[in-house]
Amino acid sequence: MRPFDYHRPDAPDAACHAAAEAGAKFLAGGTNLVDLMKLEVMAPTALVDLSRLGLDRIEEDGEGLRLGATVTNSDLAADPRIRSQWPVLSRALLAGASGQLRNKATTGGNLLQRTRCPYFYDTSADCNKRDPGAGCAALGGVQRNHAILGTSDHCVALHPSDMAVALRALDARVALRDGDGLTRVIAMDDLYRLPGDRPDLETTLAPAELITAVHLPAPHGDRQVYRKVRDRASYAFALVSMGAVLAMDAGRITHAALAYGGLAPRPWRDTEAESLLIGERPSEALFAAVADRLLRDAHPHEGTEFKVPLARRVVAAVLREATQ
Amino acid sequence: MNIELTVNGDTHQLDLDPRVTLLDALRDHLRLTGSKKGCDHGQCGACTVIAGGRRINACLSLAVTHDGGAVTTVEGLGQDELSPLQRAFVEHDGMQCGYCTPGQLCSATAMLTELDQGWPSHVSAELDGPYDLTEAELAERMSGNLCRCSCYPGINAAIRQARETAE
Numbered sequence: 001m002r003p004f005d006y007h008r009p010d011a012p013d014a015a016c017h018a019a020a021e022a023g024a025k026f027l028a029g030g031t032n033l034v035d036l037m038k039l040e041v042m043a044p045t046a047l048v049d050l051s052r053l054g055l056d057r058i059e060e061d062g063e064g065l066r067l068g069a070t071v072t073n074s075d076l077a078a079d080p081r082i083r084s085q086w087p088v089l090s091r092a093l094l095a096g097a098s099g100q101l102r103n104k105a106t107t108g109g110n111l112l113q114r115t116r117c118p119y120f121y122d123t124s125a126d127c128n129k130r131d132p133g134a135g136c137a138a139l140g141g142v143q144r145n146h147a148i149l150g151t152s153d154h155c156v157a158l159h160p161s162d163m164a165v166a167l168r169a170l171d172a173r174v175a176l177r178d179g180d181g182l183t184r185v186i187a188m189d190d191l192y193r194l195p196g197d198r199p200d201l202e203t204t205l206a207p208a209e210l211i212t213a214v215h216l217p218a219p220h221g222d223r224q225v226y227r228k229v230r231d232r233a234s235y236a237f238a239l240v241s242m243g244a245v246l247a248m249d250a251g252r253i254t255h256a257a258l259a260y261g262g263l264a265p266r267p268w269r270d271t272e273a274e275s276l277l278i279g280e281r282p283s284e285a286l287f288a289a290v291a292d293r294l295l296r297d298a299h300p301h302e303g304t305e306f307k308v309p310l311a312r313r314v315v316a317a318v319l320r321e322a323t324q
Numbered sequence: 325m326n327i328e329l330t331v332n333g334d335t336h337q338l339d340l341d342p343r344v345t346l347l348d349a350l351r352d353h354l355r356l357t358g359s360k361k362g363c364d365h366g367q368c369g370a371c372t373v374i375a376g377g378r379r380i381n382a383c384l385s386l387a388v389t390h391d392g393g394a395v396t397t398v399e400g401l402g403q404d405e406l407s408p409l410q411r412a413f414v415e416h417d418g419m420q421c422g423y424c425t426p427g428q429l430c431s432a433t434a435m436l437t438e439l440d441q442g443w444p445s446h447v448s449a450e451l452d453g454p455y456d457l458t459e460a461e462l463a464e465r466m467s468g469n470l471c472r473c474s475c476y477p478g479i480n481a482a483i484r485q486a487r488e489t490a491e
Contacts, residue, residue, distance in 0.1 A: 006325060006342035006388055027389070034345070034384045035365050047342070049389055074378070078443045083451040094446040098468025099435060101366060103378040104385060234446065234467035 001037050005046040011053065012212055016179040018048045019208040026050055026210060028070055028109035031101050036114060041121055041130060050108075055212060058082075066175075067214040069108030073163065074099070076107060086216060088224035088243045092166035095228040098235050108211035111164055111174065111191065112203065115157035115265075116145060116237050128154045129199040143303030145237060148311075150264040151299060155199030157265060159192065160237050164267040166226055167214060168259035169243040175213040178206055185215065192266035199265070221247035221255045223322045227314060228261070238262035240307060240314050246277075246322040253277045253323065260294075263311060270294050282323035284316065291315040327391035331356065332400025340387050347371045347382035350397060358398035358426045362470075369469030372427035372434075373397050379434035381468075398426035401433060408489050409433055412482035420473035431469045432483045436490070438465070457487050 007018040019026055023045030027033060036042040055068040058079055065081060076082060077093035097105060105113075119125040119137040126135035138146055138156050146156040168188050177183045191203055205211075223246040230236040241261035247254045256277040260268040273293035280286050291312040298308055329336050331354060338353055347364075350356045350373070359382055362370030366381040373382045374396040382395075401407045406414070409432055419425045439461075442453035447464045455461055462480055471479060 001343045004342060006386075008388075008391075027386075030386060030389070031366060031381070031384050034386060038364065047386075051389060072378075074438075074443070078441070080452075083444065087451055090444065090451055091446075094444060094448075098366075098369070099438065099465060100369060100372055100379050100381045100431065100468045101384075104380050234464050 002040065002043040002045075004037075004044055006049065007046060008049040008052055012055070012177055012210060013179075013181055015048050015050060015053060016177060016181075016208050016210050018046070019210070020179045021046050024048055024208070026108075028106040029072065029104035030109075031097075031105045032109065032113040036121075039121060040123060042114075050106075050210075055108075061215065064218045065216040067107050067216060069211045069213055070106045073097070073102040073105045073107070073110060076163075077102065086166075086170060086219055086224070088169060088226045088245060089163070089166040089216070091224075091226035092162040092228075092241075092243055095226060095238075095241070096162040107163070107214055110161050111167075111211060111214070113161055114202075116160045117157035118142075118145075120157060129157055129195075129202075132198060132200045139301065143301050145239070145262075146301065146304050147264050148298045148300040148304050148307050149268055149295075150194050150266065152195045152197065152199070154197050155195035155265065156301060156304075157195070157199065158237075158262060159264065159266045160261075161267065162226075162228060162238065162241060162261055164188070165241055165259045165261040166243040167216075168267040168269050169224075169245045169257045170219060171217055171257065173215040173217075174211055175215060176205065176209050177212050178209045183212075188267065189269070195265050202265075219245055220257065221245040223247065225318050225322045227318050227321075229310060229314060240311050242314050242318045244318050244322045246319075248282075248323060251281055253280055253282065258290075258294075258315075258318075260311070263298075263307065277319075282319065284320075287316040287319045288312070290319065325388050327388055329354075329387070329390055330394040332396060332403065338387070342386060342388050344387045345383055346373065346375070346380075346385045346387045346390055346395070349387035350382060350395070356397050356399055359430075360423055360426055362423065362427075367470075368424070368427075369431055370424050370427040372431040372469065374430055374434050377434075377437070379431050396430070398429050401429055407433070407486075409436075409482065409486040412485040412489075413479070416478040416482040416485065418475055418478035418482040420471075420475050424469060424471045424473075428466070428469050428471065428479055431466060432479075432486070435465045436483070436487055439487075457484060 362368035
């Protein structure tokens with residue numbers, strides 16, 4: 001691990017100020033960043049520890065909940081309000097990592113965790129995400145845990161988070177604060193960039209801009225499902241995952257928000273595919289049409305072709321469960 | 325950087341490079357070598373300790389971030405005599421090479437507390453507990469700890485016995 005300065009501010013403005021230093025990074029739970037620093041995939045010159053900022057609370061904010069950025073994944077998953085009203089979020093969190101990691105990993109850190117593409121982790125391999133312009137060893141390499149939607153000729157890496165998939169389906173928003181004390185709230189959809197020709201730029205965050213909270217609106221639907229398909233029964237990243245928030249009235253679907261993991265460089269949603277469900281009665285033909293629309297622009301490479309039929313089956317299974 | 329760390333009830337003053345992980349601070353600076361360095365990347369669970377009442381991977385946590393905090397390692401689980409869980413591991417032969425054992429013990433100790441607190445898991449049918457320590461729940465909740473000797477039958481029997489003894 002390369003040497004770095006360590007700062008432990010006690011207020012968000014001081015944290016943003018400290019992070020304005022070139023090469024500085026925020027440190028939350030550290031479960032991903034410290035790992036990447038050991039491998040020298042990331043080498044920040046300063047760490048700004050967020051643990052003393054008082055951002056570790058879950059508070060009611062009128063329309064829903066305000067999840068502090070340093071609330072741990074385990075606290076969030078176990079919160080009685082989350083379990084009863086936003087179960088898709090509890091389920092997604094519990095599907096991710098191990099008990100030990102969930103006790104350290106945080107809401108803000110989870111949103112910003114880096115891809116698990118093995119070529120990103122291997123500093124001897126070319127990677128445009130790690131080293132812009134270097135090339136991509138994943139293209140033509142061994143592919144299984146790579147994206148089939150939203151990729152570019154420069155990068156096929158996946159966003160690894162389960163939590164972010166549930167938050168996308170719940171229409172969560174992200175509260176940000178910069179070094180000048182300016183705050184803004186953006187949709188999850190606006191947080192992530194697609195790779196294009198700059199896969200190293202993963203989010204729309206400005207330098208030293210801090211995630212302070214995630215706003216969770218009251219759910220639009222009472223039927224919530226999270227399903228994760230992976231290579232082993234526990235403690236593995238998704239091959240395909242799906243979070244669904246649905247509402248039905250008199251046998252017809254009135255609301256559908258469907259988000260996917262394991263398919264794209266960011267938690268994926270396709271509102272066109274969702275709109276096919278609105279006003280319809282559930283049927284296998286309808287579910288197949290949703291999958292067709294979702295996967296119409298899928299671009300699998302050798303080794304990820306299996307994700308197309310797998311995603312089709314996941315879509316059908318989740319929609320079946322959510323509309324029973 | 326100077327930090328204060330309370331480990332197994334004893335408070336220590338340490339002067340550490342910020343790069344030192346909690347695991348290395350425990351092993352190399354405090355000579356508490358119970359916590360093991362396995363994968364060193366949070367995947368095997370051999371380094372599991374209980375920090376602030378929660379089980380964590382000590383290998384992925386910088387020691388300076390624990391300044392003022394309290395940590396329990398395997399050495400602190402049964403200081404005068406073995407804890408019921410440790411005794412159960414002996415009785416059920418829950419180890420072979422023993423390398424993963426300290427992590428299994430710390431993890432299981434904290435996991436049983438999580439169960440008492442009614443925390444759900446990925447395999448829980450309902451999100452509102454309480455939960456029994458079924459085979460599926462035990463496997464899921466201990467999935468962050470690997471045993472390369474595959475002593476899982478003994479480990480699982482020991483954890484169950486400790487659970488039943490506590491009830």
